[in-house]
Amino acid sequence: MAAGITTSALGPPDYKKALEQFDAYVEALGKCGLSVIVLDPLEGHPDAHFVEDAAVVTPEIAIITNPGAASRKGEVTSIAAALKPFRKCVWIQTPGTIDGGDVLTIGRHVFIGLSDRTNADGARQLGDALAGFGYTWTPVPVAAGLHFKSSVNAVGRDTLLITQPFAAHPALAGFDRIVVSPQEEYAGNTLLVNGHLIMPADFPDTRQKLQALETPIIELDTSEFRKMDGGLTCLSLRF
Template sequence: MNVLGDNFAIKTVIMRGIASTLAGDALRMNDVEPVDMKKAMEQHETYYKIFKNQLQLNVIVLDADDSLPDCVFVEDPAVVIGQIALVTTPGHPSRRKECDAILKTLQSFKDIDIKIMKHIDPAANLDGGDVLFTGDEIFVGLSKRTNEAGIKVLEVAFPDFSVISISIQGSLHLKSVCTLGGRRKILIGSDETSTDVKTQIEKKSSVKYEFLEVKDIPCSANSVYLEIDGKPTLIHPSTTKYPLTGQVYKDLQNIRKIECDLSELSKVDGCLTCSSLLLTV
């Protein structure tokens, strides 16, 4: 059985700049709060510095493309596990050209075996935000952005891992309500959608996970888990913004914790995992 280990030993992070068109044109489920672009840029820079300066990783920052307002969210155009990368076909047509720059960047790594979803099945759609790799298996959200054909392509691309489909209702992506919080630990929301996801995971997986339930909004469970020189590390949302969830993070033991606020990007459905693509090469 595959377990957490080398697949989480991150060495390189791919990011992308924020398009000037994001505030007006980026996709969003609820058009309620305006995005403060200056603050969004500052928060994104802090996010970059966590990877580059605090964690001492190789960070590649691609130029923003103003014709692609969502391009900062590099998680969706590709899924990378170990030395295999699947370049996806995002569910929303406006996001599909984002894949071009991601593919070109991945091709610069000779050790990565690249699969291209549209070449395997032109009818397949999948957003990387629907894919939660736990080290043992892959959970994938069947959502508005990811279809059954996309899930089947994921199975083809990553044959060494079980791929488990999780139906998503009321949320954009699977990782909008749950992410990895450590070895066999899943951070998860407490609303109806999150509870349903938890029930499905418990029913469909043979692995026993510890669920860490957050009491603020579900996206406060979205954190970036990685291992640096064998040390578990978690980049998590602001404990000031989410005080109830903050206690969950404070209670985590034997893990390096780094707080990061991307609240401006959250106004266009962006969570912490959305703005980075993690590589082990």
């Protein structure tokens, strides 16, 4: 795990503590009404536990990504095998690159972040594949943060939790926006699951803002995944 890609200066993750945090995450998903499939470790791919980056799944199709980091490209085959019993799979082709962490689907519209990991060709391929099922899509440049969902996440039907750099972004103008304080930017990666919000622990200002939604909140310690630039959405594919 510690051999994965990170820009963090928080030090190496504690593997035992990471396993405990992961088990708590799986338990929380179960409490939200989901059945969880836990994949086997993927030797030689220390970032593979961030499964969200390897695919984008809708009710109609699974799109297997072409990750933007060269060291992660080998992760997609195992994800495709896991998804094949549930969805038809199509693949993003080179030169397109895309990470699932850059893709936010709200209803029938998809926001695709253009980041260091997701390029314009990958976004176009994804958008074209989903357009065949009636989806529309908007590309959004990501100037700060690893992925689009590092900074923008849905916390309600028409409500986004966003970091300050996206607070006035014109692509998000049609939504109610809860803005995370600069001191709590990591809490912007909060996960909405079946009418529950799973958020990282120890971000009291963000929790207070989210309580106004009157949605049940589950706080989880994700300190070890944060050290590897990961968050709550990264650790699962929900469908």
